[in-house]
Amino acid sequence: MHVVLFLSFLIFGSTGGEIAITYGMKATGEPERLRPRELLRFLGKALCNTWFWAGVPLMALSFYALLVLLSWEPISFVIPASALSYVVGTLGAKYILREDVSAARWAGVVLVCAGVALVALG
Amino acid sequence: MASEGRLRLKTLVMVSAMVICANAGDLMLKRAMLQIGAVELTAPGIAHAFRMTVTSGTLWIGIFFLGGFMLSYMTVLSWADYSYVMPAGAFGYALLTLLAVIFLHEAVSARRWVGVVLICVGVLLVGQTKPRTTDVSREALA
Numbered sequence: 001m002h003v004v005l006f007l008s009f010l011i012f013g014s015t016g017g018e019i020a021i022t023y024g025m026k027a028t029g030e031p032e033r034l035r036p037r038e039l040l041r042f043l044g045k046a047l048c049n050t051w052f053w054a055g056v057p058l059m060a061l062s063f064y065a066l067l068v069l070l071s072w073e074p075i076s077f078v079i080p081a082s083a084l085s086y087v088v089g090t091l092g093a094k095y096i097l098r099e100d101v102s103a104a105r106w107a108g109v110v111l112v113c114a115g116v117a118l119v120a121l122g
Numbered sequence: 123m124a125s126e127g128r129l130r131l132k133t134l135v136m137v138s139a140m141v142i143c144a145n146a147g148d149l150m151l152k153r154a155m156l157q158i159g160a161v162e163l164t165a166p167g168i169a170h171a172f173r174m175t176v177t178s179g180t181l182w183i184g185i186f187f188l189g190g191f192m193l194s195y196m197t198v199l200s201w202a203d204y205s206y207v208m209p210a211g212a213f214g215y216a217l218l219t220l221l222a223v224i225f226l227h228e229a230v231s232a233r234r235w236v237g238v239v240l241i242c243v244g245v246l247l248v249g250q251t252k253p254r255t256t257d258v259s260r261e262a263l264a
Contacts, residue, residue, distance in 0.1 A: 018204060018208070019204060021196070021199065022199045022204040025196055025197075025199040025200040026199070026200065026256070028200055029200060030197070030200040030201040031197065031200070034132065034197070039193065039197065042197065042200070043193065043196070046196055046200075086208065086209060086212070089204065089205070089208050090205045090208070090209075092204075093203060093204045093205035093208075094205070097203075097204055097205075097256065098256060099203045099204065099205050099255050099256055100252075100255035100256075101205050102251050104247050104248075104250055104251050105205060105206070105209075105247070105248050105251045107244075107247050108209055108243075108244040108245065108246070108247030108248035108249075108251075109205070109208075109209050109244065109248065110244070111240045111241070111243050111244030111247065112209040112212045112240070112241050112244035112245065112248070113244075114237075114240050115212070115215070115216075115236075115237045115238065115239070115240030115241035115242075115244055116212055116215055116237065116241060117237070118233055118234065118236055118237025118240065119215045119216070119219060119234050119237035119238060119241065120215075120237075121233060121234075121237075122231060122233070122234055
């Protein structure tokens with residue numbers, strides 16, 4: 001039961017955090033050019049964004065859940081199980097960020113999810 | 123269509139920077155911790171490990187790369203879809219396996235090779251789709 005709880009912290013923490021950061025970055029707007037000066041200005045603007053800072057503690061929660069899970073369960077269970085976050089993240093992108101997830105993108109995500117699980121199993 | 127091509131190119135450059143920085147950073151951290159050795163969980167052991175880590179050049183190179191990863195990740199998300207960047211970033215797992223075979227001569231199981239192939243095909247499929255499907259200007263105003 002605890003494993004399921006911490007696994008959901010891991011998956012929803014990382015995807016929730018990344019979605020909040022994506023939202024913050026879209027609100028920040030892209031840098032005009034990819035030059036050091038513009039990138040620094042972009043970074044400064046991003047660090048003033050509330051959504052960016054909403055994402056950071058969620059990602060910290062996910063990292064902490066990963067450490068706890070690794071102390072209970074073998075890595076060959078934890079990493080393949082965490083690959084589910086590719087699917088959860090895509091659902092979040094579709095329903096929260098309103099991204100247009102086409103059939104080809106879904107197929108790619110499912111293959112990547114299965115592939116990461118297999119690579120982690122060794 | 124020229125702007126579509128430009129968008130695709132700069133997304134590809136940034137995702138590659140992300141994958142290279144994340145892998146290089148992790149490898150440098152791993153190398154630094156191997157040089158330092160296993161950390162003893164006693165007060166003097168932790169103090170010793172702390173001194174060794176802050177003075178380790180390899181570790182700082184690792185942190186520099188991880189900073190580069192974070193910056194390229196944030197930059198690419200300012201224009202590209204999360205559902206595009208996230209699976210594309212998984213190419214790192216495939217790259218790491220190839221590097222382990224080429225440079226460390228590690229033996230890789232058939233199951234792991236199947237995983238690498240699935241990741242590559244998945245990333246290629248996602249790569250075919252449009253990197254941006256939302257209206258950025260509308261969100262920037264919100």
